[in-house]
Amino acid sequence: MTANANSAENPYPVRAVAIRIAGWIEKLGTVWVEGQLTQINIRPGAKTVFMVLRDPAADMSLTVTAPRDLVESAPVKLAEGVQVVVCGKANFFTGRGTLTLRLSEIRAVGIGELLARIERLRRLLDAEGLFDLRLKRPIPFLPNTVGLITGRASAAERDVTTVAAARWPAVRFAVRNTAVQGPTAVAQIVAVLKELDADTCVDVIVLARGGGSVEDLLPFSDETLCRAIAACRTPVVSAVGHEPDNPLCDLVADVRAATPTDAAKRIVPDTAAEQHLLDDLRRRSAQALRHWVTREERILAQLRSRPVLAEPLTALTARADEIHRARSAVRRDINRVIDAETERVGHLSARLATLGPAATLARGYAVVQAVTPEGRSAVLRSTADAPAGTALRVRVGDGAIAAVSEGPADGE
Structure with missing residues (x-):
């Protein structure tokens, strides 16, 4: 060393x-x-x-x-x-x-150089997807509190608050006044933008300015501000109000308003218009209900006019008469069959009585049977079947008698 x-x-x-x-x-x-x-x-x-x-x-x-x-x-x-x-x-x-x-x-x-630089930045942010429509967040129908970033005592602040209050008197604002042009504008706007985004009561943020020259609006095309808007979780409405050349914050914001007045119309509904809509919906719903009731009454009347409902017992009465006729026909047919069969049985019984052995016996004939010692009996068909001493059983028309054979008669 x-x-x-x-x-x-x-x-x-x-x-x-x-x-x-x-x-x-x-x-x-x-x-x-x-x-x-x-x-x-x-x-x-x-x-x-x-x-x-x-x-x-x-x-x-x-x-x-x-x-x-x-x-x-x-x-x-x-x-x-x-x-x-x-x-x-x-x-x-x-x-x-x-x-x-x-x-x-x-x-x-120069203005041309400024616009060229803004265009290069626009292409860069577009390539990164900061302008993608799919990333745009919807504005709530009725925000709880509206965050407003604008210049102090500016016409833009007066336009937004006055028009919004006229449309919806209950609207509440969290106003943050910052510089809206010059070298300190970007830092101030980004600071209050983060503050409002962190406030859970704020449902939408409006960035408003009443137009201006290209040089005056340079802060609204600043890359830092554009990225801060894209990073917000709360929907952001850009209302810079410069129609010929839109600053880049218009493209990054979730909603672009042409003017601060237009922004006020977008963030809150119109009380009169909503009341008119409610009245119209109530009228249309009542009319639809009356038409439905009338249609259903007409259908019920048509159903009630049908014979099956107008006289519901007619079908039962017709069926009852038909059943009564059928029962009478069945009973008549059964009686006819019974009578015919009864008559036929009587004829058969008479024929049987005529042809049977009882009728023969009643005319004086007899049936002779030989009775064996074992008690069995057999009809005699020959005199040889009844030798003398054979026990006989003689059946006549009104009963039977016992007899003993004496053998064949002489001469017979």
């Missing part, structure tokens, strides 16, 4: 560090820088103008100085919020330890 090496035992003096920093910054040379001018300080009689050049997309700034004649001869009138491109050389003042950018040239950023 050399004797001149920097260490706790061998620290640099302030002047050495300041000189080294000035040397490093000197190596940067001349640079072109773009930004927004803020805090322009032109002191009477001073030859140097002190200004602050701010980055519109980030909370960063540089102190710049310029000769008074350069500021007075600038292509545009320099004022706070003006977008410029400057050429300068960084200087580190060792005596105060401050860094400034000494300007040697100032150029205004």
